[in-house]
Amino acid sequence: MTTPTLPRRFYKTVDIAPVETGFxxxxxxxTPKTPAKKPLVLPTEAAARLVADEWEAQTETIDPFAMPVTRLVNVALDRAGETRHAMVGEIVKYAGTDLVCYRATTPASLVAAQAxxxxxxxxxxxxxxxxxxVTTTQALAxxxxxxxxxxxEAAAHALDDLRLTALAFANGLAGSAIVALALIHRHIDGETAFRAIRVEEDWQAERWGxxxxxxxxxxxxxVDLIAAERLVSAL
Incomplete structure (x- = not known):
């Protein structure tokens, strides 16, 4: 598979500035544009700084995969308004088979780690x-x-576009609406969210490498879960 050629960095300076709708x-x-040609404007100075820092961190080329907060913001600005219902529906779908509800019966150490x-x-x-x-030890949904x-569904709909986008993103990464909601509501941080979705993998790694x-x-x-946390924390 051919590695795509990254665009070269075309700018020298990066900063943020207050505008009528934010920063x-x-x-x-x-002001650069999103893929849908919307200005890259954030509601808070802290959120704008996060995005600006990602642009500043680019060296000779621009790597979108090294800019997770910017990618989230682009989706929120370009698509969240039109796809809000679908995003919420996907979150509810994941909740119906949420990772944290399906438990092992053995061995005892894994059962304890999940709990x-x-x-x-x-x-x-x-x-x-x-x-x-409801939790279960059954294999079937x-x-x-x-x-x-x-x-x-109501909790997701209550969020603004940026927070909803971060929730939907974290939900897909985690396979858990509960983990994603706890992250977006800042009950847990990105590292804790990551460890929560890796319980079984970590348990196996401790035994077999x-x-x-x-x-x-x-x-x-x-990295992406931490990016979602950082964006929400900056709003």
Whole structure:
């Protein structure tokens, strides 16, 4: 497979500036556009600075995969308004088969590791969102309470476009609406979210070692979860 050629860095300076709708990222004093040609403007100075720092970190070429916050912002600005219903629907779909609800029966050490990582998240969801999901040790999918899924849907719809995009992104990475919601509501950080979705993999690695290729893929997921956390924390 041919590696795509990255565009060369075409700008010398990066800064941010206040504008009527928030804070604009600027390259050589001009505001860049998203893929859909919308100005790269964020609602807070801190969020604009995060994006600006990613542009500044580019060297001779521009690598979009090294700019996870910028990618999230582009999606939020370009697509969240039009695809909000679909994004929320996908989050609810994941909640119906949420990772944290499917538990091992043996060995005892894995059962304990899952409980330690996941039970507090379910308790938080019940206390803060009124969401009470059912756990199981069955391999087959179970039906979750309609009220719980409706509450998750309402919680997602209540978010602005940037936070909803971060939630949908984290949801897909985690395979868990509960982990994603805890992250977006800043109950946990990106590293904790990553460890929560890696309970079984970490348990196996402690016994049989880690696979370098798999670890590389996992680390990319970790970076993206931390990016979602950083964006939400800056809003």
């Amino acid at each position: 604009a990222v600027r390259l050589d004093k001009a 330690a990582a996941w039970d507090p998240l379910l308790q938080w969801a019940e206390a803060q969102l009124g969401v009470q999901l 179970i039906d979750q309470p309609a009220d719980a899924l409706a509450r998750i 880690r696979d370098p290729d798999e670890e590389k893929i996992a680390n990319a997921r970790r």
